[in-house]
Amino acid sequence: MFKLADLAKNKELFSHGHRACAGCGEALGVRQIMLAAQTTGLPVVTTMCTGCLEIFSSIYPHSAWQVPMIHTAFETSASTASGVEAAYRVLRRTGRLNEEIRIIAFGGDGGTYDIGLQALSGALERRHRFLYVCTNNEAYMNTGVQRSGATMFGAETTTTPVGRKGYGKKQFEKDLTAILVAHGIPYVAQGSPSFWNDLITKMQKALDTDGPSFINVLAPCRLGWAFPPEETIELGRLAVNTLMGWVSVGMLTPEKSRVVAICAVE
């Protein structure tokens, strides 16, 4: 357990001064994730694919990143992290780098569920030691709310319109967390910024894992889900407790869904 007062004393690695929408769940989630990374006391390197996060956090002159961050093509956050990790191993082996570092790859749900799944799967199979964080707001919010593999059944997006002839998305969402578990990697978890203590604990576990790890972070999007900005945390909490807006906790009871950390192998 952490105390907010203690966390607030630390220097934030994801600072204020970015241009996210008011009430952005993703910005809250990433801030908590970077707070957790900060508590490890180790240097952090991040990779990131195209998406809201890259657009709102890194456009000159408003970078929110206090750590090295590389923005890469839409489908390649995990591949770039593989390269970073390979470079790190080489530097360690040849004695050019002596300290340990932590690598975090960020991707949205589009960049993880759809276009980036191949790169992610490959990186996990090769067992690179890095943490992949999917900031999941359940649609392509950056290009103006199109459906993704994470969009829930019946949800309205611009490419699954609701009206006389349609009732929103006709398919059920992909169970990405289960796909990740099937890779047999040491640590897979789900979290939400609405349960900050839970998310930060999971983050620390993931970063301490020797091998690839994955966290699926549900980030309510006020633009795509269309709610007033002050309700982000409330909606995230409701989504978890009612099992809505979740990907793979459908089988679990509401009490259990608060702590959905799945430790598969090892």
Place this chain on the structure above:
Amino acid sequence: MGNVQRKRIAAQTGNEAMAYAMKQINPDVVAAYPITPATEIMERIAHRFRELPGRVFIQMEDEIGSICCMNGATAAGLKAMTATSGPGFSLMQEGIGYSVMAELPCIIVNVMRGGPATGTPTRTSQADVMQARYGTHGDHPIVAVCPWSVRECFDLTVTAVNISERLRLPVIILMDEIVGHMREVVELPEKVNVWHPDKPKPPRENYYHYDDQNNYDACIASFGEGYRIHLTGLTHRKDGFPTDEPEIIKWNLDRLRRKIEDNRSWLWDMDYLDLGSETVIVSYGTAGRSAMAAKAQFEAQTGRRVGIVRLRMVWPFPVQRLMALLRSARRVIVPEMNQGQLYREVERTVSLNVSVVSVQRYDGEMLTPEEIIDAL
């Protein structure tokens, strides 16, 4: 209304006109993936296709998925389209090569944005002109059209579909971000004429999918019609089965080249004005709008005439026709919103004593008429 042809007048953006054209052409399958600045096309199509039973809009998982989805649909004899932008177009290149090799007609709209890589998604550019031509590997023919206005987005989409069906080739529509997002009051026709290939007549034993008379304007069969068809990305014989015999490889590549070479008489599309002048501007896309304004301003200021050529079809490059049109020119200006991609094509077309000047702008803003006037 009687027999008066109904028209639709509206203030539309290029992307909206493109989506409207797609609806009127009535393709069976549209497969696309969201990317700025082409997303509006797929959003519109998703809305419009709800009213058209039997038409399918699919949001694919990525752009190579989009083009391969189209390849699958066209192999079944249906019409298919997609819309994308720079990075997505890069991802599609392998699929475009397959469309060329297997001779599957499809339409790819590329709303050009700044590059390379993620580049400038919300800014304009004309820097994919060479990628459209040479993006996929191997010697291959390609057709690309380049609209300069909202109305042309509509017209050239219809043209592109017809060329694609006649030549059995993928056709690329190179819009740029300005055309895609510019709003103009346009009159759009409600009826379009779309060319459909004829079905082959029996006997079926003598049907060869890649027969020499089946190269363009073909009588072509699709899967499921009782004819023997074999599609492959490998170099193939006229029955479609792969081979590595040198003569057949040459025959196969010559066959692809002949799609363009045999049809050069009609495979061109350009506007021109005042070509007797000493100075001629050769442009395409939105740079053509600046060129027209530059011409008007320059003539008002100096009283000297300036000729103008605007290519609506940039690939195949109209070498012979341009050579004839520019015979009396002494200076040729090529304004482009890239680092001079089509400039070299023009330079090697005109005779040696003609000076060719490239006017470039690649900062994401539109070329201004003043920049062109400075070069005149």
